[in-house]
Amino acid sequence: MRVVLLILGASALATLGYLGAVWADPALYSEAALIPVIFATLVVLICLNVPIAVGLAVAGILGLLLTEGVDSLVTVALDMYDGSTKxxxxxxxxxxxxxxxxxxxxxxxxxxxxxxxxxxxxxxxxxxxxxxxxxxxxxxxxxxxxxxxxxxxxxxxxxxxxxxxxxxxxxxxxxxxxxxxxxxxxxxxxxxxxxxxxxxxxxxxxxxxxxxxxxxxxxxxxxxxxxxxxxxxxxxxxxxxxxxxxxxxxxxxxxxxxxxxxxxxxxxxxxxxxxxxxxxxxxxxxxxxxxxxxxxxxxxxxxxxxxxxVVMLLVAASVLMGGFLTRAQVPQDLAAWLLGITSNKWVILAILNVFFLVIGFFLHSAAAIILVVPIVMPLIAAAGIDPVHFGLVVTLNLAIGQQTPPVASVLITACAVARANIWEVSKVNIYFVGVLFAVLMMCTYIPQIPLFLVDYFYR
Known part of the structure; x- marks a missing residue:
């Protein structure tokens, strides 16, 4: 708990310090420095148990405000409405x-x-x-x-x-x-x-x-x-x-x-x-x-x-964060950075598998998809990975995330119904999670498994 509070305090102080410095001297403003500040703000809000949708909206509005000024907030309500009515x-x-x-x-x-x-x-x-x-x-x-x-x-x-x-x-x-x-x-x-x-x-x-x-x-x-x-x-x-x-x-x-x-x-x-x-x-x-x-x-x-x-509010709030990330070129910069390390799509899929498995520990599936997928899609396109194949990889990762504490929304619901201790259930559930992980690995590295029927019906 002390470590968590220390991280929260440091993130909050860094965010406030940077914003105060920019307010005093606009010449210090830098989009490259602004990006970690926005993400630190989002992490702090989530750790303080602020609903993820509210945290996304606040961080997105803050990013738009600092990059484009007050005028960019005029269409916030319309953007959120359009994003949630697809x-x-x-x-x-x-x-x-x-x-x-x-x-x-x-x-x-x-x-x-x-x-x-x-x-x-x-x-x-x-x-x-x-x-x-x-x-x-x-x-x-x-x-x-x-x-x-x-x-x-x-x-x-x-x-x-x-x-x-x-x-x-x-x-x-x-x-x-x-x-x-x-x-x-x-x-x-x-x-x-x-x-x-x-x-x-x-x-x-x-x-x-x-x-x-x-x-x-x-x-x-x-x-x-x-x-x-x-x-x-x-x-x-x-x-x-x-x-x-x-x-x-x-x-x-x-x-x-x-x-x-x-x-x-x-x-x-x-x-x-x-x-x-x-x-x-x-x-x-x-x-x-x-x-x-x-x-x-x-x-x-x-x-x-x-x-x-809850899902619709997440979708609406993600529009604001997506607008900021697009203007700041975060997805494109991430793709360029990772492709500079490796252009092998199988290695990239391995890295993203680890990333989504970790994300699944802490975020519900809807929040993880809405927050992360728009950021990594330019990387997927640049690496030549089929977006339908990647969609199955993401879905399987999040299915595992539903079974792994601390969030584990599905596991917690089952424990509540069975009136069983979550850690006792997890000791048994690890065998079943192993099955899901095996399916994830097969679908990741043998794309014909998920794409066989897609190719037959649509391609």
Whole structure:
């Protein structure tokens, strides 16, 4: 704590000292010296627990004020509004709403019954059911936090009742929920496409399919090995009649991913239009089952609305910081500096992997994408790296970040549901995080894995 306070104090003093010196003698002004001052201001605000969106806005306004004067602030409100009203961003609240309707309409229970009948007979089958249902739910909500909150509240108590430990139950639920930001539709992918101008959301969605399935298979393999080690129970024996009955019962629910992914992959709708169709389809399935829990739906919609508002505020605030960085030529200078060290794109990807893994420890995925991606995109273009490939690399890094303290938003949510200690859960979760890391390495250095379907459908 003393070290943190010392760093904060030094950053604050350096920032105030520089601003005071420039105020007294404008000749001391230098854009090169101003950049670390602006970033120091942002770091200080974040460490003081100021909301990241507010910190971004304050730092961006300060940068514009010092580089271009008071006149540059006239259009601040309009710039923020324009930045947060891009067409592709409409998909975010729509996918969140579709997930809420699906969970409140009885869809989740039927998915659990079907997956349990399909693979529940395997040792540790309920853990695999957890992963399998998360794989399906990821194709509707696009949000890992929504996934772990919805699935965890149902499956974690059932797992604990059947002899699974609280840390194991939370680890499985948390790690499998991160599939929601790898498999389409993915909210972080939408934000990445918005931040990386010219990148196709649809191509990012397609690129996430194979890595997502690889991640699910790897998580199931680890769950099976741990189940054998701890002699975890199996569910009821495989029964073809039960499988057929649960499949027919869940059949209307299977229309949701077909509508979303089929529409996008077939080129019939954009990602934003698919989000609207997902809401209509979720409503139709809920009406079919006649089990809509309106109290649950209201709570889920309020939570989703707040989550969306936070993301939109981040997007709006990032416009101001982006304007300052563009005027100061920070992205171009970073690209020139790193390319001066190495022009090998694989080495550059390794450096950026380490950078994003570290960033993921401290920032939520939305904030990390909005803050960092616009800065590194000129470097990606100069190094000849496919922006869709890099988008998968970023997404996988942030999926790991959701599982690693101190921020670890998804892991913390799972621990809260399971009432388990975060460090005890992390000891188990490290095996599952290892799977995500292996998928990250394969997708980084074998780009054909994420780009195979993209090349087939679009190139």
């Amino acid at each position: 067409f592709s961003l409409i998909a975010i609240p729509m996918f969140v709403l579709a997930g809420a309707i699906m969970n409140a309409g009885g869809v989740t229970d039927r998915l659990i019954n079907f997956v349990s009948a399909l693979i529940g007979f395997v040792r540790g089958g309920l853990a695999m059911v957890n992963i399998g249902v998360s794989l399906f739910f990821a194709e509707i909500s696009g949000s890992a936090v929504a996934d772990v909150a919805a699935m965890g509240s149902i499956l974690i108590p059932q797992m604990k009742k059947r002899g699974y430990s609280g840390p194991f139950s939370a680890a499985v639920t948390s790690s499998s929920a991160s599939l929601a930001i790898i498999i389409p539709p993915s909210i972080p992918m939408i934000l990445y496409a918005t931040s990386a101008e010219g990148t196709s959301v649809e191509q990012l969605f397609v690129a996430g399919v194979v890595p997502g399935l690889m991640g699910a298979a790897g998580l199931m393999a680890v769950a099976y090995m741990l189940a054998r080690r701890y002699d975890l129970p199996t569910e009821e024996a495989f029964n073809i009649a039960r499988l057929r009955a649960t499949f027919l019962d869940a059949l209307p629910a299977f229309s949701l991913p077909i509508i979303i992914l089929g529409g996008i992959f077939g080129g019939y709708v954009t990602a934003t239009e698919a989000a609207g169709l997902a809401v209509l389809a979720a409503i139709g399935v809920g009406i079919w089952y006649r089990e809509m829990d309106f109290r649950h739906l209201r709570r889920a919609m309020l939570d989703g609305g707040m989550q969306t508002a």
